[in-house]
Amino acid sequence: xxxxxxxxxxxxxxxxxxxxxxxxxxxxxxxxxxxxxxxxxxxxxxxxxxxxxxxxxxxxxxxxxxxxxxxxxxxxxxxxxxxxxxxxxxxxxxxxxxxxxxxxxxxxxxxxxxxxxxxxxxxxxxxxxxxxxxxxxxxxxxxxxxxxxxxxxxxxxxxxxxxxxxxxxxxxxxxxxxxxxxxxxxxxxxxxxxxxxxxxxxxxxxxxxxxxxxxxxxxxxxxxxxxxxxxxxxxxxxxxxxxxxxxxxxxxxxxxxxxxxxxxxxxxxxxxxxxxxxxxxxxxxxxxxxxxxxxxxxxxxxxxxxxxxxxxxxxxxxxxxxxxxxxxxxxxxxxxxxxxxxxxxxxxxxxxxxxxxxxxxxxxxxxxxxxxxxx
Numbered sequence: 255x256x257x258x259x260x261x262x263x264x265x266x267x268x269x270x271x272x273x274x275x276x277x278x279x280x281x282x283x284x285x286x287x288x289x290x291x292x293x294x295x296x297x298x299x300x301x302x303x304x305x306x307x308x309x310x311x312x313x314x315x316x317x318x319x320x321x322x323x324x325x326x327x328x329x330x331x332x333x334x335x336x337x338x339x340x341x342x343x344x345x346x347x348x349x350x351x352x353x354x355x356x357x358x359x360x361x362x363x364x365x366x367x368x369x370x371x372x373x374x375x376x377x378x379x380x381x382x383x384x385x386x387x388x389x390x391x392x393x394x395x396x397x398x399x400x401x402x403x404x405x406x407x408x409x410x411x412x413x414x415x416x417x418x419x420x421x422x423x424x425x426x427x428x429x430x431x432x433x434x435x436x437x438x439x440x441x442x443x444x445x446x447x448x449x450x451x452x453x454x455x456x457x458x459x460x461x462x463x464x465x466x467x468x469x470x471x472x473x474x475x476x477x478x479x480x481x482x483x484x485x486x487x488x489x490x491x492x493x494x495x496x497x498x499x500x501x502x503x504x505x506x507x508x509x510x511x512x513x514x515x516x517x518x519x520x521x522x523x524x525x526x527x528x529x530x531x532x533x534x535x536x537x538x539x540x541x542x543x544x545x546x547x548x549x550x551x552x553x554x555x556x557x558x559x560x561x562x563x564x565x566x567x568x569x570x571x572x573x574x575x576x577x578x579x580x581x582x583x584x585x586x587x588x589x590x591x592x593x594x595x596x597x598x599x600x601x602x603x604x605x606x607x608x609x610x611x612x613x614x615x616x617x618x619x620x621x622x623x624x625x626x627x628x629x
Contacts, residue, residue, distance in 0.1 A: 258305060258306065258307050258408075258412065259307075260300075260307040260308065260309045260404060260405075260407070260408040261306065261307070261308050261309065262309050262311070262404070263308050263309065263310045263311065263317075264311045264314040264317070265314070266314075266315075266316035266317055266319065266320045269308065269310060269317060269320045269321075270320050270323075272301075272303055272306060272308055273303065273324060275304070276327070276329065276330065277303050277304055277330060278329070278330065278331060279330060279331040279332070279333055279356075279415070279418065280301055280302060280303045280324070280330055280331075280332060280333065281300075281301065281302030281303075281333045281334070281411040281412075281414030281415060281418075282299070282300070282301060282302075282332050282333065282334045282337075282340070282352055282411065282414075283299075283300040283334060283335070283340065283407075283410040283411050283414075284296060284297075284298065284299050284300070284340045284343050284344070285297050285298040285300075285392075285394035285407060286298075286339070286340075286343045286394065287393070287394060287395055288339075289489075290488075290489065291487050291488065291489065292483050292484050292486075292487045292488055292489060292490070293342070293343075293346040293484075293487055294339060294342055294343040294346065295343075295347075295395065296312045296318075296343045296344070296346070296347035296348075297312070297313070297394035297395045298310070298311065298312070298394050298399070298407055299312055299321060300407050300408065300410055300411040301324075301411065302333075302411040302412065302414055302415060307408050307411060307412060309399075309404060309407055309408065311397075312347055312348075313395075313397075318347055318348045318349075321344075321347075321348045321350070322348045322349055322350040325344060325348060325350035325351060325352045325353075326350045328353060328354060331354055331355075331356055332352035332353065332354065332355050332356070333356045333358065333414045333415065333417070333418045334352065334355060334356070334357055334358070334414070335357065335358045335359050335373045335376070335410075335414065335417075336357065336359040336372075336373070337352070337355060337357050337359075337441060338441055338444075338445070340352075341441065341442060341445035342445055342448075345445055345446070345448070351442050351445055351446055352442070353439075353442045354435075354438070354439070355438040355439070355441065355442050356418055356422075356434070356438060357434075357437070357438050357441065358373075358376060358414065358417045358418065358421055359371060359373075359376070360434055360437045360438055360441070361421040361422070361424075361425060361434050362376055362380075362421060363574070363575055363578040364425060364428075364430045364433050364434050364437070364574070364578065365421060365424040365425055365428065365430070366428075366573040366574060366575065367379065367380065367421075367424075367575075368575050369574075369575035369576060369577045369578045370577070373385075373410065374387050376417065377413045377417065380416075380417055380420050380421070381413060381416055381417070381420070383413060385409050385413075386405075386406065386409070387406070392406075428573075432601065433601045436600045436601055437597070440596070440597060440600075444596075450477070450480045450481060450484070451480065452541075453473065453545055453546065454473070454476040454477065454480060455469060455472045455473045455476050455545075455548075456545075456546070456548060456549060458472075458496055458500065460496075460497075460500045461500075461548040462548040462549070464500070464503065464504055464548075468503045468504045468506075469503070469545070469548065470539075470542050470543075470545070471502070471503035471506060471535055472499060472500060472503035472504075473539065473542055473545055474534050474535060474537065474538075474539055474542065475494065475499045475502060475503055475531070475534055475535060476496075476499060477534075477539065478530070478531070478534035479493050479494045479499065479534075482527075482530070493524055493527070494523075494524060494527075494531070495522065498520060498522075498523060502516070502531070502535065503535075506535065507532075510528060510529065510532045513528050513531065513532050514528040517531075546590035546591065549586060557589060557613070557616075557617040558582070558585060558586065558589060560613050561580075561585045561588065561589070561610055561613055561614075562582065562585060564606075564609045564610060564613060565579050565580045565585070565606065565609075565610075568605065568606065568609055572605075579602060579605065579606070580598060580602060580606060584596070584597060584598050588610070588614060589614070589617065594607070
């Protein structure tokens, strides 16, 4: 069958006219640039609607307003693949999020096809269609886009309906449609809340080598850094890189003047932000003493391994790929004392709590302080 020729759309009435006969589903994808900004810069929106493929220019005046109405229309199911960053791009550019959402990567994991499968591989394995991936590093903000860019972009939505049909049938066969709906709804809700990482210092290996006061100062610095980067729309490492932040937290400058001298001597330091950095170092956070201890290689490895083994065994009985039922990061959060956070709530908690609750209780008992028998 001859592939549908895409239409380049820069006119808001033309885009609106494509939805005059409102579809019950559309395929969606985006191309964006995120090299010099915090927020992804929306550069292209691909839409499969009925038998048409639209390549929509979000840089054209008035286009994002029409897109907003489409994204907000809850009567239209939005079929996407690995949508998390696309959601952020849509929210920032259009002020709306695509809901309800069916993410084909999420669905593929829940059917057992594979965890974290890329679109190209999923199309090949599910539909037997090979795709070219020659434009992954293109400049999508340039105009006009090249013919190869346009064809690559069209391919990214051309097969979404077929994937949706195949994966939906498989989900129904396994009784996992509610699981997929829950995961996709959570993905949209996470994009809507747009929360910064609560404990941004924990993933850094250097954190485990810091004293308690230095860890708190690093937490303060990274919380400030991430919020400032978001507010100024710049990459976080352009504001303050992790190594320099760790150095400042470990060896606290005695005063603002000393901090300024350190910034002046560091080639990539934010020299004009000395006062803000000093304030961040000195200002307590309301929850800073609730931060869990750093995750070291020696930190309760047996407890984490026991959780991982239990999850792996149950995942195997369900036919789920590694990481779909519970990732290492989610299990570490459980060990940190979080009450079934984020993706571990809902259907995953129902599956895992009977298995993991005794292991978590055993771990908690081992870490309780000793009680003085004399009172």
